[in-house]
Amino acid sequence: MRVAFVYPNPREELARAVAAGEAPDTGLLGQNHLAEYGIAAGIHESRMRRATRQPGLTHRVTWLARELTVPWEVGDATAIVTSLGSLLPLAARVRRGPKTVLININFCTMLDRLRGPRRNLLERSLKAADAIVCLAAAQRAKLLEQITVDPARVHVVLLGVDATYYEPRPEPLEPHVVAVGRDVGRDYTTFAQAVGDLGVRTTIVASARNVAGVGVPSHVEVELDVDPERLRDLYASASCVVVPTRSHEFDHGADCSGQTVLLDAMAMGRPTVITRRSTLAEYVDEGETALLVPAEQPDALGGAIQKLLDRPELRRRLGRQSRESVNRHFTTRHFAAGLAPILEAVA
Numbered sequence: 001m002r003v004a005f006v007y008p009n010p011r012e013e014l015a016r017a018v019a020a021g022e023a024p025d026t027g028l029l030g031q032n033h034l035a036e037y038g039i040a041a042g043i044h045e046s047r048m049r050r051a052t053r054q055p056g057l058t059h060r061v062t063w064l065a066r067e068l069t070v071p072w073e074v075g076d077a078t079a080i081v082t083s084l085g086s087l088l089p090l091a092a093r094v095r096r097g098p099k100t101v102l103i104n105i106n107f108c109t110m111l112d113r114l115r116g117p118r119r120n121l122l123e124r125s126l127k128a129a130d131a132i133v134c135l136a137a138a139q140r141a142k143l144l145e146q147i148t149v150d151p152a153r154v155h156v157v158l159l160g161v162d163a164t165y166y167e168p169r170p171e172p173l174e175p176h177v178v179a180v181g182r183d184v185g186r187d188y189t190t191f192a193q194a195v196g197d198l199g200v201r202t203t204i205v206a207s208a209r210n211v212a213g214v215g216v217p218s219h220v221e222v223e224l225d226v227d228p229e230r231l232r233d234l235y236a237s238a239s240c241v242v243v244p245t246r247s248h249e250f251d252h253g254a255d256c257s258g259q260t261v262l263l264d265a266m267a268m269g270r271p272t273v274i275t276r277r278s279t280l281a282e283y284v285d286e287g288e289t290a291l292l293v294p295a296e297q298p299d300a301l302g303g304a305i306q307k308l309l310d311r312p313e314l315r316r317r318l319g320r321q322s323r324e325s326v327n328r329h330f331t332t333r334h335f336a337a338g339l340a341p342i343l344e345a346v347a
Helices: 012-019 031-037 056-073 088-095 107-113 116-128 137-146 188-195 228-237 259-267 298-310 312-329 332-346
Strands: 002-006 040-043 079-082 099-103 131-134 154-156 176-180 201-206 220-224 240-243 272-275 291-293
Touching: 031 040, 031 332, 056 079, 056 088, 079 088, 079 332, 088 099, 088 116, 099 332, 107 116, 107 137, 131 137, 131 332, 137 154, 176 188, 176 228, 176 259, 188 201, 188 298, 201 228, 228 259, 240 259, 240 298, 259 272, 259 312, 272 298, 291 298, 298 312
Parallel strands: 002 040, 002 079, 079 099, 099 131, 131 154, 176 201, 176 240, 201 220, 240 272, 272 291
Antiparallel strands: none
16 A cells, blocks of 8 residues: 655655654654555655745645645555645545545634635535544544534544654753743743743743734743754753643634643653643643643643642652653554554555
8 A cells, every 4th residue: 555645844854854863753643654564655745835935825825726736646646644634635536536534633623713615615625535533532522523424434543752852861950941832722921921920941932923922021031943953952951841722712723732742741751731621631641741720820820830840759750650651652653553554444
């Protein structure tokens, strides 16, 4: 079986960096491990979309139009694995192949947000997919509430991260709070309020859009769009990693906002504070692998951070147990192992 992975953004450079040990393979979504299951999985870059972003309306047109052309570009591939679900499954049905396996990154929030013809088109496209892979049971349940689709075609495969690239390092000597994430579902306003009076070194690692309009306290550093090596060093320097997200009702960003950073930090053996969301139920053993706090409550978030800063034995226990949890359940090899039988079934 030959499978083509089609990502929203170019991945060939990432694949080269992964092969050289210079980047984590998390963003490849198990593609590089499927050979272990007899599946020839390669990366296909759309001919219509290039690494250089096109100006203005051209960007929007090519972003969607590539979904119409990709099924004809991948030749005799048995299946396409992608998170592009607006048109691609419908185009594949028109061509009568290949099969389409969708990775559900943000379909639920899109369905919540869209109205009228655009929502109807997305729903039709999702129904045309041969399989949809959700990253949490709660995400699957919500999708099945939003659209009428055969439940047997909607699966759950828990996300995995690169536990080789992200490995535990010695605990830092000086306290340092690090909040990480570029998804638009992040809530750095609540985080800024939570750490305003902590008086310890604090760093936000995000994109410019995440902190626009946020009243960042003077003692908080902001690092924008850092590379993987710098991010790994920041994780290593952290006394605790914080993943502040909006509530699950927020209709922008990833359905499971926070999962990747949570697992990165857990792989590094760092104690983590994250906003409580239903899509984390399978990933966190509350109080054992992370501390959970309610959304948009600065006092609760600040209290959890202070608790970790004050209790070194708790930090070490959470860090040790979270790394063990990643090793058992949440590596990219685990993700590939869950994806392989789905690909075999649709083939």
